[in-house]
Amino acid sequence: MNFRELAEKTESYIIDRRRYYHQYPELSEQEVNTTASIIKDLEALGLEVKTYESVGAYGCTADIVGGKPGKTVALRADIDALPVCEETGLEFASTNGCMHACGHDCHISMLLGAAKMLVENKENLNGTVRLIFQPAEETGFGAPAFIKAGVLDGVDAIYGAHIWNVLEAPYVNIESGNRMASTAEFHVEIEGLSTHGSSPEAGIDAIVVMSAIIMNLQTFVSRNNSPLNPLVVSVGKVEAGSRWNVIAGKAKFEGTVRTFSKDMLEEAPKAISRIVENTAAAYGATAKLSSFRWLVIPVINDDEKLVKIGQEAVKKLYGEEALAPMITQMGGEDFSFYMQHVPGLFGFIGSHNPETGKIYSNHHEKYDVDEEVLKRGAAVYAQFAHDFLAE
Numbered sequence: 152m153n154f155r156e157l158a159e160k161t162e163s164y165i166i167d168r169r170r171y172y173h174q175y176p177e178l179s180e181q182e183v184n185t186t187a188s189i190i191k192d193l194e195a196l197g198l199e200v201k202t203y204e205s206v207g208a209y210g211c212t213a214d215i216v217g218g219k220p221g222k223t224v225a226l227r228a229d230i231d232a233l234p235v236c237e238e239t240g241l242e243f244a245s246t247n248g249c250m251h252a253c254g255h256d257c258h259i260s261m262l263l264g265a266a267k268m269l270v271e272n273k274e275n276l277n278g279t280v281r282l283i284f285q286p287a288e289e290t291g292f293g294a295p296a297f298i299k300a301g302v303l304d305g306v307d308a309i310y311g312a313h314i315w316n317v318l319e320a321p322y323v324n325i326e327s328g329n330r331m332a333s334t335a336e337f338h339v340e341i342e343g344l345s346t347h348g349s350s351p352e353a354g355i356d357a358i359v360v361m362s363a364i365i366m367n368l369q370t371f372v373s374r375n376n377s378p379l380n381p382l383v384v385s386v387g388k389v390e391a392g393s394r395w396n397v398i399a400g401k402a403k404f405e406g407t408v409r410t411f412s413k414d415m416l417e418e419a420p421k422a423i424s425r426i427v428e429n430t431a432a433a434y435g436a437t438a439k440l441s442s443f444r445w446l447v448i449p450v451i452n453d454d455e456k457l458v459k460i461g462q463e464a465v466k467k468l469y470g471e472e473a474l475a476p477m478i479t480q481m482g483g484e485d486f487s488f489y490m491q492h493v494p495g496l497f498g499f500i501g502s503h504n505p506e507t508g509k510i511y512s513n514h515h516e517k518y519d520v521d522e523e524v525l526k527r528g529a530a531v532y533a534q535f536a537h538d539f540l541a542e
Contacts, residue, residue, distance in 0.1 A: 157530070217278050224306070262284065308495065410449075
């Protein structure tokens with residue numbers, strides 16, 4: 152099977168489905184219509200679809216049973232969108248207040264394209280390909296829910312990929328080692344003492360306290376962590392104050408921690424809590440780490456056999472020059488949970504193209520992709536599945 156040629160023939164289908172799903176995004180754990188549309192697309196390919204609403208999850212799976220017996224390989228795409236108001240100006244832009252700003256519309260369409268190619272050539276497959284259209288990746292709920300529902304039952308390996316605007320189009324990145332970090336979400340609450348803005352000495356300014364805590368949190372990264380260990384602590388949301396002439400008595404903020412270190416999974420919440428409480432005490436205020444939870448664990452390509460199959464698949468399709476290195480990413484991905492249960496491989500499809508204005512990063516309100524690369528993503532899905540089953 153020549154999946155490069157098949158991908159060329161399937162390109163218009165892939166782009167059409169991408170634009171459809173881009174226009175109608177749905178947030179995590181709300182992917183009702185998205186799931187229904189994917190089911191229709193899969194049934195149109197003659198596949199029997201399984202859903203998981205009975206266990207509280209949207210999304211679906213379908214198996215492509217090959218003409219010869221063999222192993223089972225899973226291909227995964229995530230399907231949820233983000234609470235981002237789109238500003239791309241695309242003819243097929245979302246108008247419902249949320250957006251496929253992380254490229255999951257591309258993942259859906261690439262996997263549908265791969266499914267179409269594999270179905271048309273299923274008699275040549277030595278085993279079964281399980282298509283996984285997973286909900287709620289952005290909240291870290293989807294993969295654990297699907298695993299609990301049994302989507303990995305009988306699966307021997309799994310491959311997933313992310314369209315990525317850090318990587319230049321049309322390159323593909325598949326390599327060993329750390330790929331995406333574990334991700335935590337934390338919340339801090341501060342209690343000061345409100346007073347009139349003209350008499351700061353009569354109160355305890357929660358905004359000043361909050362500012363000091365946020366600054367001191369950066370010393371955790373720079374002075375309590377080895378520079379050889381990738382670690383990020385970022386604050387993304389702050390809330391404080393009621394009026395321009397009132398010293399705020401309360402404040403709160405939210406942030407994230409990213410790391411690959413297993414030790415840091417335990418150390419981070421302790422260290423952040425210590426900095427929060429002691430900094431506040433120095434100002435006469437009180438503060439607490441009100442919540443801290445790890446959403447996902449690291450994505451690490453540690454199965455060298457799968458890495459080789461993935462790299463060789465890309466070379467077969469587009470030559471060795473199609474592979475490009477990419478530095479470790481500190482973003483998170485719940486694909487990591489699948490890798491706890493079965494051998495897994497995670498790749499990246501480059502979509503950054505300044506010549507066509509595709510310059511904005513994932514999660515940006517103007518994020519868009521070079522659609523020329525979608526056929527490549529679909530071809531790699533299909534080639535990897537075929538080659539794994541042929542082993």
